Amino acid sequence: MKPADWIDGGMTPPRRLPADTDAALAYLADTLGHVVYTRWTLATIRSRYPSLAEAKVAHPAVMRQLLDHAVVIAYWDRGLVRTSAIDDAPTPEVVLQRVLRTHRRRFKLSSEAGLPAATGEPIQEASRETTALATVPHLLIAWLARAGRFANVASATNTLGVGNDAQAAALFLRDRACRSPHTLRAYRTELRRLVTWCEAQQLGPLSDLTRHNLLAYRQALRKPAHDAVDDRSGPVAETTQARALAVIASLFRYWTETGYLIANPAAGLVHGGRSRASFAPQRMLPTALLAACDAWVTEATNDIDALVIARRRAIWTLYRYAGVRLVELVWSDGAQLPRLEVDCSDDSECWTLHVLGKGSKTRAIPLPALCMPILKTYRQLRGLPPQPSPYEHAALIHGLKGGSLHSSGLYDEVKAIFAASAERLEKTDHAGAMRLRSASPHWLRHGYARQLVVEHQVPLPAAQALLGHASVQTTAGYAKTDLSQLRAFVDQTFSDR
Known part of the structure; x- marks a missing residue:
């Protein structure tokens, strides 16, 4: 060639x-x-x-x-x-x-x-809807391939430019869920659950559902009939109910905002404020266990290749001190993210991590100075200059077999650190070792948030921006994980009595 x-x-x-x-x-x-x-x-x-x-x-x-x-x-x-x-x-x-x-x-x-090699002229390209249909389970396509009475098929305001629910659902999955395979799988499950209920109730297609239909679906989730929402007997768990309604509300909101539907029958279906207000994360590691992991990462050399060690330290450092979600360190060719940016001024270096967060929103996260030598060492062992240039397009974390490291590889690297640290603590702190073995990379994000909100009392809007939360109520939920401030206020109030 x-x-x-x-x-x-x-x-x-x-x-x-x-x-x-x-x-x-x-x-x-x-x-x-x-x-x-x-x-x-x-x-x-x-x-x-x-x-x-x-x-x-x-x-x-x-x-x-x-x-x-x-x-x-x-x-x-x-x-x-x-x-x-x-x-x-x-x-x-x-x-x-x-x-x-x-x-x-x-x-x-x-x-x-889609370009002939000889002339370079573009030929007819497959529609993005046809390509996106690959993200919809095949068994659902035939059922979804219709348009209901509320579908805005022929109007110029239908910015999706599609003619049935199957194509519209495919674009929804592509735009809202394809960034993470876990999110995509969850969205598919909830789409299938709604379709199963519609078939049992002889309703459909989805663009034909009314607000009354969706309220009935919500009630069925809370008290499902044996042949309606789920093949399993017994009530659907509260967390599953919340997820199912959130996905359906997101689907109809997306269809309405893009003009595929003339109205949103799912408006008000989910009361998100109450669920966010009750958010209080519990899955995080105490300072002593984090310090044990830090020590293992710093000291670990063994006979492992220097580049492999440097990569693991870089991964740990970014999850530990940037508070990013697992998928936010996965390289995106389209967005050219995540990437590092260096601002040199007044004889000092300021490093910033730019990531692609939920909803395809970009976020800039300043990194503490202790991250710089670790990241520089990793870059130099890769053959890259210590400081990234503005025009660099290399993946932030490379794969040993080429390309970039995907979410499963990133997950395995962090879990390996937890497992090795747990093995070291096994004889002196059995409970701590057990907790480390059950931890996941997202626990580091919870720990980062708690350190901001509780330990250093960073203003909630600033912490929200660093964490990429859609609602400040979610950020405020971390304050519920510690009663020391409330206890101090109580002690000061009644100290004179």
Whole structure:
């Protein structure tokens, strides 16, 4: 395959790669913001740097190789910059193909991108609705492939541009749930639950349901008949009821806001304020157990590769001191997030983590100074400069087999830290070890929030912005996890009596 057969879908409009291999490699290095394939000689070093000492600081691995070889190649491989003598390095063509495959969500062959290789003219592209239908369970598509009396199919205000509930539901799942596989699975379950109830009540399609129908569904969730909402006997749990109603309310709100429905029959179906007001997280680790995990992460070396250790420390540091959700450290090609940003002023470095949160909302989280050396070490072992550039497009956390580390890998890394720390504490603190083994990465987010709200009394709006909560009531819920402030107020009030 020639470089010109590939299309860069990240540009507007999409752009074909240069036909020459060297030019294509230069283009990739410029657009991705990291080394792709660079040929180094002593002459090249002297032309780019005032002295060999400065070159050694900037490219230590290259300078070590140049002591024994006339030509050294620095190339991108599986999220890392590697250096080898030219005889040992892969060819430019091989590196080019590997990088394009690694970034296959952005770079596609002409046939895959809908562009003929010869002319470069766009051909008819499959509709986004057809593509999105893949996210809907196949058994539901036939039942959903209708439009009810409240569907706004022919109107220009139907911004979804679809003609039935199946397509509209697919776009809802894509826009509101596809960021997390767990959320997508939960939304599918609740969609199937509502359809099952509608079939039992001989109602449907969904765009035909009235407010009276949805109130009846809510009542059925609370006291389900044996053949209505669920195949299992007995009442549906309160948490399941809340989730089911929240998903359905979100579906109809999305359809109304996008113009697919002329009105929202689910308005007021969920009283979110009451559930948020009762929120009081309990799953978090005490300071002593967090300190034990910190100590293990700092001391752990064993015989593990230095890069693997550095990556684990970086992952732990970001979850521990940024309070992010698990999925918020998963790389998104479309948004180019998460990423690090450095602001250097007054001889100080200020690092900020930018993430993509719930509802595709971006959030900026300032990082404490103790994170910087850990992140710098990890970046340098990957072959990246210590400080990220504004034009860098490398995944924040790389995968050992290429690309980026996904949510399951991130989860496993944090759980490995909990397990190793628990093993160390087993003999001295059995209860603490058991608690560590039951912990998950989200417990670190709860601990971060509690440290802000309870221990340091950060103003609730500021804590809300750092945590990315939709409601300040959720942030305030962390204050309920500690009675020390209330006890102090009581003691001060009645101390003179």
